[in-house]
Amino acid sequence: MRTVTFVVGTGRSGSTALSGIVNAHPDVLSLNELLSSVQSRGFPEGLLGGREFWRLLADPNPQFERMIRSGVPMPEFVYTRRPGRYATETTGIPALALMVLPHLTDDPDGLFDELEKQACRWPDRTAAEHYEALFDLLCVRFGRRVVVERSGYSTERVPLLRRVFPQARFVHLFRDGPDCALSMSRHTGYRLILLLREILARTGAERHGELTHDQIRSLPPELSELLADRFDPALVLDRDLPLPRFGALWSELVARGVDHLSEVPAPMWTTLAYEDLLDEPRKELTRLADFIGVEPLPQWLEAGSARIDGSHRGASLRLPTAELAALRECCAPGARALADGEGQSEMTTAGVIPAAGDSGGSRRGRPGVRASLGPNERHGRP
Secondary structure (H helix, E strand, O other): OOOEEEEEEOOOOOHHHHHHHHHOOOOEEEEEOHHHHHOHHHOOOOEEOHHHHHHHHHOOOHHHHHHHHOOOOOOOOHHHHOOOOOOOOOOOOOHHHHOOHHHHOOOHHHHHHHHHHHHOOOOOEEHHHHHHHHHHHHHHHHOOOEEEEEOOOOHHHHHHHHHHOOOOEEEEEEOOHHHHHHHHHOOHHHHHHHHHHHHHHHHOOOOHHHOOHHHHHOOOHHHHHHHOOOOOOHHHHOOOOOHHHHHHHHHHHHHHHHHHHOOOOHHHEEEEEHHHHHHOHHHHHHHHHHHHOOOOOHHHHHHHHHHOOOOOOOHHHHOOHHHHHHHHHHHHHHHHHHHHHHHHHOOOOOOOOOOOOOOOOOOOOOHHHHHOOOHHHHOOOO
16 A cells, blocks of 8 residues: 655645645655645545546536636636636636646646546445545556645644545644744635635534525625625735734644644654744755655755745744734744644654664654744744
8 A cells, every 4th residue: 555645734834835845756646735626525435436436526626616716716726827628617627637637747637538537437435445546546657656645724634534544644734823824814715714714603604505595694795795606806805804813723723733633643643844844954855755755865855955935934023013913922822732732742752654764763843842932032033
């Protein structure tokens, strides 16, 4: 069975760049945003025929289609920047084609057709078995031997992934709270996430698909209109969303992620701090390679180090003093969760699963020291 590793995190933590770095390793099949593309609906219970499974991958993601139709696509939507034969206004863009396949090939339509011919012939089996077959097919197609999936906004799906892939490994990628929250506040997807969460909070519904007509009518127009097939982009782009709300979102996602990962056996997960990756890229990429089970090739380390951009580091420090203080206060619970998680999971001493030929375990990540400090203290700024 191939090794499968999920890089989970809040998003806006250097994760897209990390997907590119991982993809450059000749032994790694990098599945960029697969989990975001199919979401929880992509993992139904019971047996599925090949055609049923393929529909989970091929049917467009309704929320992403609404965003594209409304003129607020996310930068992660690679397919829309190099469009092929699919389009939101006509056919709809297959979920697998929007972000996953363009990360692997310059001909996502051709690869989509190849996979469809194979998958639709597969026998009845569980979703997990279908995904394992898909991973095997892609590994053979691209000459890779291990799988790394990376999706933003994925910490809450750790329990689902553990159920579907009980042997999977996890990497918790995180970034300094205030910097991450500031990045979220400028990102179309996270602005919409905050607004959709407000809809659920106001109505008491658990999922947007379960909203009743009465609940939708109870919402103010600036929220209810977001549920239409097409909405005014100004509702997302121009809405005043206080920065501390993004800090609270970061804290919530980080705390839940730490809690979920505390249930994972210690050798099966590790951490990766974005700031550590900036400070010591070769060291951290070597540790990552050891964990996912590949050799830290010198050329790959050199190329990966060159791709890391630290220009947005400490961006929150440019905020007005009072605004930064309020943001740090909202991020404090998440920082404490990261610090507490270090002790719970013995991150400073537990070994990781050695790569083939590796005689010993690598150092686990150490979020506690960094996460408990604000960016000023961390980098020696006054």
